[in-house]
Amino acid sequence: MKITDNIYQISGLAFGTNSNAYVIDAGEELILIDAGFSDYQWEVMQKSIKFWGLEKKPITHTFITHCHFDHAGNTWLAKEAGSRIYAGDSDAQGIETGDIRTIGHMFGREFKPCKVDHILKDGEVFQIGNKEIRALYMPGHSVGSYMFQVDDNGRNCLFLGDFVALNPDGAEDDVIVLLSWTGGPDYDRESYVNSLKRAVGFEPVIMLPGHWACFYGDSQTIFKRAYQLGLELKDEG
Numbered sequence: 001m002k003i004t005d006n007i008y009q010i011s012g013l014a015f016g017t018n019s020n021a022y023v024i025d026a027g028e029e030l031i032l033i034d035a036g037f038s039d040y041q042w043e044v045m046q047k048s049i050k051f052w053g054l055e056k057k058p059i060t061h062t063f064i065t066h067c068h069f070d071h072a073g074n075t076w077l078a079k080e081a082g083s084r085i086y087a088g089d090s091d092a093q094g095i096e097t098g099d100i101r102t103i104g105h106m107f108g109r110e111f112k113p114c115k116v117d118h119i120l121k122d123g124e125v126f127q128i129g130n131k132e133i134r135a136l137y138m139p140g141h142s143v144g145s146y147m148f149q150v151d152d153n154g155r156n157c158l159f160l161g162d163f164v165a166l167n168p169d170g171a172e173d174d175v176i177v178l179l180s181w182t183g184g185p186d187y188d189r190e191s192y193v194n195s196l197k198r199a200v201g202f203e204p205v206i207m208l209p210g211h212w213a214c215f216y217g218d219s220q221t222i223f224k225r226a227y228q229l230g231l232e233l234k235d236e237g
Helices: 039-051 075-080 089-097 189-199 219-236
Strands: 007-011 021-025 030-033 059-063 084-087 125-128 131-137 146-152 155-161 164-169 174-179 206-209
Touching: 007 039, 021 039, 059 075, 059 125, 075 084, 084 089, 164 206, 164 219, 174 219, 189 219, 206 219
Parallel strands: 030 059, 059 084, 155 206
Antiparallel strands: 007 021, 021 030, 125 131, 131 146, 146 155, 164 174
């Protein structure tokens, strides 16, 4: 599914797979955002890349939003294909050890560890081919959760991971904002609410989440609604 001129969704609900994955065409190479978790999902991703005529370009860099199995389980396949792997500190440890942070037990599978090449820092900017990607540290869903911002020909795109998700609200011609899953072993409510507050200040973006649908509307309003829900969640605790 083509999102912008050079950004493609290659996995997710529209493909009959669990989680969203994306590739960015950076000229002579591809950047992968999240890697999915199953052999079938990886196969779907490769078919999607081929559908868009990108199969001759290598995936040279893979950015992982967080280490949960449904987003990072296939990281080893990206690594095996020659890609450099980027992840936040704690989540990089999960990827390298395959420990409980990857929640592989919830999928009835064992996480296959692999080496992470670069530990992300908040605000880091990477020039890869003709694209610039900025890493944004947004902890809460996991300790090392990141989002990634890319401008593609004037279209500001934000890869959310599991920061928030959106469901259609058909009766209102609107969306229902869904907050992160709280059941991870390193979920932190206070950090998450602080990250939601930070997101309110982001410039309008195309929102590219780790599950469900992408969003081309008023992202600042969505983040404000998410933050309000986060405050209510915090009050409950």
